[in-house]
Every structure is written in structure tokens, then in C-alpha cells.
Amino acid sequence: MKTADTFCIYSLVLVLLFSIYDLDAQENPVFNTIQGQLATYANLTPPEKVYVQTDKDCYTSGETIWFKAYVLNGITHWESDKSRVVYVELLNSKDSIIAQRKLYANSGWAAGDITVPQDVKEGPHVLRAYTKYMLNDSELVLFQKKITIWSQQLNSNDIPEKKFEKDERGEETSKNQIALLNTTKPIVQFFPEGGNLVAGLTNVMGLKITDAAGTGIALQGKIVNEDGTQIVPFRSFEFGLASTYFEVKPDTDYYAQIEINGVTEKYPVPRPLSKGYVLQVSNYGEYVVVRVSTNINNGLKGTLLLGHLRGQLIFKRFEKNSNEDTYVIKILTSKLDDGVAHFTLFDPNGEPVSERLSFIENPKNNVNFSVKSDRPKYGFREQVALALAVQDTKGASLGGHFSMSVVTQNSLEKETSTIKSWLLLNSDIGGMVENPNYFFVDDSRARDYVLDMLMLTHGWRRFIWKSFIAEGVSKELAFQPERGIMISGSTTAFNNRYRPTKAITNLNILAGDVYQEKKPTNAQGRFSFGPFFFKDSVEAIVNAERAVKSKRAADQVSIYLDSPYPVVQVKNPLKRQIDKATSTYAKPYLKETYRKKLNDFKYDPKVTKLKEVVVKAKIKTRKELINDELSSRTLYGEARNRILLDSIPSAQTGSVLDLLRRIPGVQVFGSFPNQSVLIRGAMNFGGPIGPLYLLDGIPMSSDFIQSLPVPDVLFIDVLQSSEAALYGSRSMGGVIAIYTRTGKNFEETPERYPGIANATIPGFYKTREFYAPNYATPAPKHDKPDYRTTLDWVPDINITEKEKTKLNFYTGDTAGKYMIRIEGITSDGRPVSALHSFRVID
Known part of the structure; x- marks a missing residue:
């Protein structure tokens, strides 16, 4: 990955370029502010993004989730120079955290693992990852991945099985869901291109048609006027997306008309503006055509059209003396990065009046990740040799950081996100795209059309122009980037927690040699020590006293230490999707994992078979247990x-x-x-x-x-x-x-003493080492059958531009198709994802 020094050089050059604004645009100070804020955002205060690759997409109780977290600059996708701490959490379908990991991200990545609890409740789960610095965003876009987890006990032969039918998109859907599509009135949302319909102009309008559960519906309909006369037909495709265009007449109401099971449903179209602007963007791959028009007399005079890609300015046009009501421009994409481009039209007062997104795909940015195995088929416990190579479109070698998993095909799902779909698409429009990988496995015209409709029906989620211009990007941060473990908290009056008190604090860490440090709090009673690096938990004591010493009881100080984990209040955007999630490969995968668990149990030397014993007792209900805890x-x-x-x-x-x-x-x-x-x-x-x-x-x-x-x-x-x-x-x-709430829910409030607080400070999580057998060397433990579903997990693959990378691993004792999944980021910030398959035969 690129170093921080290289990034600073590029940043300085970009800041200088952005500071040399168009002379005409300088006549409007608001436009200078807009461009200046954008340059500051991209080069001095860029956001962060986190992506997590897991070895598999579905698991059973007791299995281990092996993962690698990437912490990246949200603009360049290089290694972030801000945060060194990343949090990874496993949440159940009710958004309750069932496992947390705090990891040190060295060189922009960290490897970890989570063991799925044996008593986990079966169903859809979410793997969430973020840095504290990301919590400063006004609208949180944290990494989230759907994880299907099955509860599997050794004393049960029950293997979940679902019956499926094909829906209108050809995707597998449960019978209950099909019934929902046929009986529920569809929900129709309207998205006029640029933001508004404008009377007297030809307008493009996007539509999104879903059922009550949020699943897109493919159907046909038409736009009609208030007299019921058809204006234009439309048809929705993948994800329920559709678009149409028509000339909007003044003082006319329009409706979308759909027929469902013989019943006609009408939905009112947003009323058009009598005066306004229309911004239309057409993406032709090698270039983008932008058309700006208005029905306001001399309305384009003094306007600014600005385009940026992840905050980096890619286009601007200031209309100084234009008497035209329309202009068209053509923007070549040959020198642009891939990702979501954001075009905005500002009126002469600096108000954003029209916006449009467009997804840029520059073929010159493509990366060829070659994964070659020495053979297509292998027997049991044979060595697989891999050769890895990364090249650009000209055949030049590229370096970067990557991770690899080798798993049974049944453990992967088709609609999972990849590092490319997350970094280039989902992370910039709010993480709400259903099956984002659909847009990166095919480059057909149908896919391009649906992708453009996706851009038409979504908005830029990283910032809102009005607050961006008014508040700027240099305001004081609520969450500073973490470079290590911080021990922080606040001091208050002892008899009133809600009255901050300025004090002198003293930290004592009891780990081997005693570490001591003294600091004053700020005016709000806040203090912070660190950054520290340790993996084992340590005992810490914090003392505090007022700067002006006093023996009065009223002047005593109370200390409240912050939780070692952030409290994240964010609605789970994946919830609507994962509530319907059912693994297509559930039955064969569960058979594989059950056989492995049965084998592990049989060969576990610590297991002793006991006679059955029956114990009878009255168990308190969950409500009773909670009430007992609260009453304490x-x-x-x-x-x-x-x-x-x-x-x-x-x-x-x-x-x-x-x-x-x-x-x-x-x-x-x-x-x-x-x-x-x-x-x-x-x-x-x-x-x-x-x-x-x-x-x-x-x-x-x-x-x-x-x-x-x-x-x-x-x-x-x-x-x-x-x-x-x-x-x-x-x-x-x-x-x-x-x-x-005090820390975790239902915890008893600890007894407090004036001027002192002690706590056990958890260190960074110590990641376990993945076990991969070496069958070239005989060992007694090799007598045990090998039914692993993950044959290999390598989180730290560093590919250089000069050396060839070779890896090897051994197959197990299960025949079938296996997938090698490799993901990562090149040194120049290009996300890469590759799949390779081979077979194991008996």
C-alpha cells in the first residue's frame, strides 16, 4: 500500500490545484467555499472505510469465523494513516452483540476470528466492522455483511431444509415470500432525475417497486395523466428498478398505474415545479454526457456544475454570461478512477438545486488476478500448489495486500458482497444495495442499464451539501482516530454525576512495572491517556482531585471510565434483506459440518461417555431474571x-x-x-x-x-x-x-468511592492461528479423519511487483468442489476479488 509520505505529497499537489479556481468562479465567494471545502475533505480530513473478508458466508454453531479487516482511506482506498484500531462485532437478528473483537490494524489490516457460540439462535446474523473515527459521520455507513448461522447439536439429526420456487427474476424464493408478492399491494417510490420534475421540460424519472418486505418486484405499468390517458409505459427489472421519460405539462397531475391480480392500482407522481432546473446524466462507458436545462429566463447565468468522485474534483463549469436555457457537456472517463461520481448543479446563490449519481467504470483500471493450481483434480490429502499473479491491463505486475480462503463450494453464497462491490458502490450510497455483487460479475448492456437506474434512485450518502458548506469539515471531532488503546473518562461532582468537574487525574497501570502518568482534565472534566499497546488485560487505577485541594465533602470528585468498546446507535440497513435469507446450499453444507463435528467429538481425548442422569429444577423465566437484575x-x-x-x-x-x-x-x-x-x-x-x-x-x-x-x-x-x-x-x-444504561444492559451499578476508580482494561484480541495439516510429515494426529470445510485460511498475503507468489495446502477426506476466494487491495488502491475452483475426488 502507498505510504503516508506519498499520500501527503499527492495531497499537497491536489490542494494547490484546487486552490487555483476558475477566475470567473471567484466572482462568487460561495463557489470558492464549496470547492475549498471539497478539497479539504478529500485531502486533509478524508473518511475511512472498513472491509472484512470472511473465510465463508454461512456457519453452524461452534464453528470459527476467520476474517481479515481492511482499514482504508475512504477517498484513495490506500492504507489509512489515521486509525490503528478496528472493531469487529457479530450481531444477531435483533441487533444484539454476541461477540466483539478489538484489533490492532498494522499496515492497514488486521486478522481475527470469532467462535460462534454453541447456544446461538439460528437465523440471519450480521458481521459489523468500523473504526471510532467513522462514528463522526453524520450518517453512519459501517461495514456490514450478512452471515447465515445454523444451530446444530450433535444429539440431533435435524437438518433444515427449505422448498423453493423461482420468482420473476429467476432468483430462489421461499413459498411464503411468493405468497407475499402475490397478495400485497406494491410500494412505489419516485425519483425524478436531478431531484424534481419541472414543468415544460422533458424529464427522466426513476421508479422503485417493492413488496412490503422491501424486495424488488418485476412488473409492467404506465404513466397516465389526470384523465387516465397513457403518457408513457414503463417496466421494472432487477431489484424492482425502472425508468421512464416524458415531457411534463404545466398544471397537470400524473400517476403511475399498475395492474395486480386484475386490480388497478394508481400512485400519484410528485407534482412538478413550475420553475426549476433539470440535470440529466447519460453514461456511455468511455464518456459521460451531462445535460443541464431550465425553464427560468437566464436561469443558467451564474450557476456552477460540479462533479466529484469520492470527494476528488473531476469536473466544474461556471456559467458566467449564458443566455441559453440548455447546455450539454461530454466528460471522458479514461483518466478517472472507478466508483460513484456525484454531479451537482448550484444556483447563483450557491444553493444545490439538482443532483445525480453515475457509476464510472474505466477499463484501464481493470486488474487481472491470476490464480493457477497445478492440477484441476486432487485425491484425498494431496498437496495443492498455487501460483498467484496480479497485473494491470498492460501486463505490468502489481503489488498489494490480499487474503485467501479455501472452502467447500456449499459454504459460499452467490449474493454476498465483495471488496470491490463494497468499496466502489455500497459504501458510498449507504450500504443499502441488495446483492451488490450482481453489478461486478457481468458487463452486459442489461446490467449497465440496471446499474444506471440504481444511480438514478439513490443519493450520495457521505455528506449533504447544505450542512457541508455551512459547517465545513474542520470542526472538532467527537471521536478522534485511535492509534492504540485509550483509557479515558470524565470527572464529576461526587454527589452529582451530571455536573462536570475539572480535576487533576493520575493513571496507574499495574502490569509488570507500574506505569504512571498525570494529566489535567479539560473544562468539561474529560481526560484521556494513551495510546497503549497490550494484548493481555491489565489492571488500572485512576485517581483524581480538584486542582485546588479541598477537604469539604461537597468538593469530592467522582470518576467515570469510558467503556472499552464504543456504543453504536445505528439502524441495521441489512435487516430487511437478511430476515428473508435462506442458504441455497443449507442441506449439503450442514451434512458436511455435522460429519466433522461428530468426528471431532469421537476423537476428542477429553470426552468421557457418562450414564444418563435426570435433574429436575424450576427454571426462572427470562422476564423474572431480568426483573431480578433490574431490581438489584x-x-x-x-x-x-x-x-x-x-x-x-x-x-x-x-x-x-x-x-x-x-x-x-x-x-x-x-x-x-x-x-x-x-x-x-x-x-x-x-x-x-x-x-x-x-x-x-x-x-x-x-x-x-x-x-x-x-x-x-x-x-x-x-x-x-x-x-x-x-x-x-x-x-x-x-x-x-x-x-x-451503565455499560452492558442489566448490569448492576458498581459502588463508587471519591477520587478513585479501578478497572480491568482489555487488551487487543489475540488472534488464534489457523490449523492447516502438513501430510508430508507423518504424525499420530493424522489418524483422525479430516472433514474440514475450510481447508486453508491465509490472511497475510503480501504480493510484490518483482517476486512471484506461491502457496500450498493439503486437501482433506471429503470429496467435492472447492473454491479458492482471494480478495485484497493493490498498492495503488484498486480493490480485487478472484475465485478459482478445483475438485477433490475419492
């Missing part, structure tokens, strides 16, 4: 009226007080931020009495409670009469006790 945080035990936010759908909306409307007898008046609460029966001779508010046991005002972020709340108890007696006369109006 209160002084009064369990409350009769309790709200647990994790059990309430859409509980993150509204204010904290809005949640109380769910409890009988509690009245909430007004709307945020002017709300009040009364509990039934809470009154004296003077009239109704408001409740006492407690936050983690500390009395708080109603205004403060209203301002509390709902995601911070774990549960709420409402106490009445005898339940509230513990709080004396203050509780005559009842008690509303709110408890916040």
Missing part, C-alpha cells in the same frame, strides 16, 4: 409499574416523559419541552401534587428529566403510596425513578 439497582426492590425500554418497539421516539403514557394512572400533559406529570390520587388539600423525579437515585428537576436522551434510559419505575414511602414527604405525589 433500586433501594425498594421490584416495582409494580415498570417500563423496560428494550421491550418496547419504537421506544426511542418522543421524550422520556412520553414513555409514562403507557402506565395506567399516570397522566402526561403538554408536549416537549413543556410537559408535566400527575399520578392518580396524588393530591392534598391544596390540590394535585407533582411527583418526585429520581435519576439513578438522585433527585432531579422535571426540566432536566425532559432533556434526558431516551436511548440513555434503561428502565423506569413509577412508585405510589406504600412503595414510595421510603422517600418520605417528598414522595406525596408519587415517585418516578429513571435508571440509565
Whole structure:
């Protein structure tokens, strides 16, 4: 990968180029700001991207997920010079984290592994990866990959099996899903090219047609006017995408008309603007044609058309003295990188009025990754020799970092993403593309057409122009890039967690030799020590005292250490897709893994067969266990009226007080931020009495409670009469006790002491070494049958431009077709993915 020094040189050159703006454009300072902000974004504060390659796409309980995480500059796709820490998490279908890894990314990558728990719940899972620096983005685009996991126990011969039919796209679909397509009214979304339909002009409009589950539907329809007269027909293809064009008449309403099972459905088309701009982009591969038009008199005068690709400026045109209402330009793609190009038209006031995406594919950027095995077929336990070579279109050798897995064909899925589809497509438009690899395995005209419709119906997700221009890119970061393990936290008043206190902190790490470091906090009481590098967990003690020493109890300091893992509040964009996920190869793959597990159990020397013993006991329900854990945080035990936010759908909306409307007898008046609460029966001779508010046991005002972020709340108890007696006369109006999340859900709040906090700080995860047998050397352990589904996993393949790369591994004792999957990034930032197959015969 390119070094940081090389990147800085390129950045300096680009900044100088971008600073020499067109003289005409300099007459509008807003345009100078736009171009300056874009240059700063691309060269000084670029985003980061993370991609993770796994050895397989589906797993069973107890298996190991072997993976490699790439941490890259989001603009150049070179090794990132910012973060050295990457987080990889396995989430179940409810977005609960069931495994986490914190890895040190040296030279832009890190290898890791996750063992799937034996008690995992079968179904769709997500592998998520990110750096802390990526959490600064206003709209989070974190790496996510669908992982299908099957629960498989040795005492069961049940192997999941699904029956499939073919849907209209030729893809495999379960019978339940087909029934959904036939009975549900389709959802139709409209995407006028550039953003709006404009009266009096010829407009292109994209449509996206899906079922209730979000699956694209292939069908035919037509655009009609308010009289029902057909204007133009349309037809949706892959992913339910369609496009059409027609001249929009003033003061006319239009509808999309579709016939489903003999019933005609009509959908209103967005009303056109009476005056506006139209931006149309046509991609012909070797060049892109951009057409700009308006129905405003002299409307193009003073406008700016700007194009960028991942933040790097590729085109600009300033219209200084134009009396025309249309202009057309042609942009050659021969010198452009591959990826999503973003074209924006700004009016004379600097307001973005029209946008369009287009996917650039420059054939000169293609990479030929050659994977050659010495034979196409092998017997059991024979050596496979591989020769790897990477070349550009001119035959010149390329270097880079790559990873390789050798697995049974049944463990791979057709619709998985690759490093190329993620870096060039999905990561820049929000990670919402269903089956993104479809656009990189074929270059037919049909694929090009669907890809352009995809660009037509999606927007740029990395930034929004208005906030980008107003706020800039040099603002203070909430999350700094991590170069190692950081020990951070905050100091507050001991009797009030929500009152920051400036203090002097002292860190003591107890690992071998004692390490000590002293730092003052900032004005908000924040402190941070590091970066550190260690793999074993260490014990740490943090002391703090006010800069001006005091013996008063009111001046004592409390220390709160941050969690070693970030808390990520992001909706899972893959959820809609993975809820329908079913592996086509489930049955044969599960047979392979079951045979291996049975064999491992049989040959495990630590296993002793015991006689059956029956144990009878009453098991507490999950609800009872959760209530016990929650009640351990209160002084009064369990409350009769309790709200647990994790059990309430859409509980993150509204204010904290809005949640109380769910409890009988509690009245909430007004709307945020002017709300009040009364509990039934809470009154004296003077009239109704408001409740006492407690936050983690500390009395708080109603205004403060209203301002509390709902995601911070774990549960709420409402106490009445005898339940509230513990709080004396203050509780005559009842008690509303709110408890916040502290680290993991349902954890007990630790006891605190003034001026000191101790914690066990986890180090970086120590990745296990993948076991690959060497059958050339006899060994007793080779007597055991070899039913591995992953024959080899090599995460650290470094290919140079001068030396040839050769690898070898051994087959096992299972016949069938095997796939060699190699992914990586070249030294100049080009993503590469390659597949090679061979057979093992008995």
C-alpha cells in the first residue's frame, strides 16, 4: 500500500490545484467555499472505510469465523494513516452483540476470528466492522455483511431444509415470500432525475417497486395523466428498478398505474415545479454526457456544475454570461478512477438545486488476478500448489495486500458482497444495495442499464451539501482516530454525576512495572491517556482531585471510565434483506459440518461417555431474571409499574416523559419541552401534587428529566403510596425513578468511592492461528479423519511487483468442489476479488 509520505505529497499537489479556481468562479465567494471545502475533505480530513473478508458466508454453531479487516482511506482506498484500531462485532437478528473483537490494524489490516457460540439462535446474523473515527459521520455507513448461522447439536439429526420456487427474476424464493408478492399491494417510490420534475421540460424519472418486505418486484405499468390517458409505459427489472421519460405539462397531475391480480392500482407522481432546473446524466462507458436545462429566463447565468468522485474534483463549469436555457457537456472517463461520481448543479446563490449519481467504470483500471493450481483434480490429502499473479491491463505486475480462503463450494453464497462491490458502490450510497455483487460479475448492456437506474434512485450518502458548506469539515471531532488503546473518562461532582468537574487525574497501570502518568482534565472534566499497546488485560487505577485541594465533602470528585468498546446507535440497513435469507446450499453444507463435528467429538481425548442422569429444577423465566437484575439497582426492590425500554418497539421516539403514557394512572400533559406529570390520587388539600423525579437515585428537576436522551434510559419505575414511602414527604405525589444504561444492559451499578476508580482494561484480541495439516510429515494426529470445510485460511498475503507468489495446502477426506476466494487491495488502491475452483475426488 502507498505510504503516508506519498499520500501527503499527492495531497499537497491536489490542494494547490484546487486552490487555483476558475477566475470567473471567484466572482462568487460561495463557489470558492464549496470547492475549498471539497478539497479539504478529500485531502486533509478524508473518511475511512472498513472491509472484512470472511473465510465463508454461512456457519453452524461452534464453528470459527476467520476474517481479515481492511482499514482504508475512504477517498484513495490506500492504507489509512489515521486509525490503528478496528472493531469487529457479530450481531444477531435483533441487533444484539454476541461477540466483539478489538484489533490492532498494522499496515492497514488486521486478522481475527470469532467462535460462534454453541447456544446461538439460528437465523440471519450480521458481521459489523468500523473504526471510532467513522462514528463522526453524520450518517453512519459501517461495514456490514450478512452471515447465515445454523444451530446444530450433535444429539440431533435435524437438518433444515427449505422448498423453493423461482420468482420473476429467476432468483430462489421461499413459498411464503411468493405468497407475499402475490397478495400485497406494491410500494412505489419516485425519483425524478436531478431531484424534481419541472414543468415544460422533458424529464427522466426513476421508479422503485417493492413488496412490503422491501424486495424488488418485476412488473409492467404506465404513466397516465389526470384523465387516465397513457403518457408513457414503463417496466421494472432487477431489484424492482425502472425508468421512464416524458415531457411534463404545466398544471397537470400524473400517476403511475399498475395492474395486480386484475386490480388497478394508481400512485400519484410528485407534482412538478413550475420553475426549476433539470440535470440529466447519460453514461456511455468511455464518456459521460451531462445535460443541464431550465425553464427560468437566464436561469443558467451564474450557476456552477460540479462533479466529484469520492470527494476528488473531476469536473466544474461556471456559467458566467449564458443566455441559453440548455447546455450539454461530454466528460471522458479514461483518466478517472472507478466508483460513484456525484454531479451537482448550484444556483447563483450557491444553493444545490439538482443532483445525480453515475457509476464510472474505466477499463484501464481493470486488474487481472491470476490464480493457477497445478492440477484441476486432487485425491484425498494431496498437496495443492498455487501460483498467484496480479497485473494491470498492460501486463505490468502489481503489488498489494490480499487474503485467501479455501472452502467447500456449499459454504459460499452467490449474493454476498465483495471488496470491490463494497468499496466502489455500497459504501458510498449507504450500504443499502441488495446483492451488490450482481453489478461486478457481468458487463452486459442489461446490467449497465440496471446499474444506471440504481444511480438514478439513490443519493450520495457521505455528506449533504447544505450542512457541508455551512459547517465545513474542520470542526472538532467527537471521536478522534485511535492509534492504540485509550483509557479515558470524565470527572464529576461526587454527589452529582451530571455536573462536570475539572480535576487533576493520575493513571496507574499495574502490569509488570507500574506505569504512571498525570494529566489535567479539560473544562468539561474529560481526560484521556494513551495510546497503549497490550494484548493481555491489565489492571488500572485512576485517581483524581480538584486542582485546588479541598477537604469539604461537597468538593469530592467522582470518576467515570469510558467503556472499552464504543456504543453504536445505528439502524441495521441489512435487516430487511437478511430476515428473508435462506442458504441455497443449507442441506449439503450442514451434512458436511455435522460429519466433522461428530468426528471431532469421537476423537476428542477429553470426552468421557457418562450414564444418563435426570435433574429436575424450576427454571426462572427470562422476564423474572431480568426483573431480578433490574431490581438489584433500586433501594425498594421490584416495582409494580415498570417500563423496560428494550421491550418496547419504537421506544426511542418522543421524550422520556412520553414513555409514562403507557402506565395506567399516570397522566402526561403538554408536549416537549413543556410537559408535566400527575399520578392518580396524588393530591392534598391544596390540590394535585407533582411527583418526585429520581435519576439513578438522585433527585432531579422535571426540566432536566425532559432533556434526558431516551436511548440513555434503561428502565423506569413509577412508585405510589406504600412503595414510595421510603422517600418520605417528598414522595406525596408519587415517585418516578429513571435508571440509565451503565455499560452492558442489566448490569448492576458498581459502588463508587471519591477520587478513585479501578478497572480491568482489555487488551487487543489475540488472534488464534489457523490449523492447516502438513501430510508430508507423518504424525499420530493424522489418524483422525479430516472433514474440514475450510481447508486453508491465509490472511497475510503480501504480493510484490518483482517476486512471484506461491502457496500450498493439503486437501482433506471429503470429496467435492472447492473454491479458492482471494480478495485484497493493490498498492495503488484498486480493490480485487478472484475465485478459482478445483475438485477433490475419492
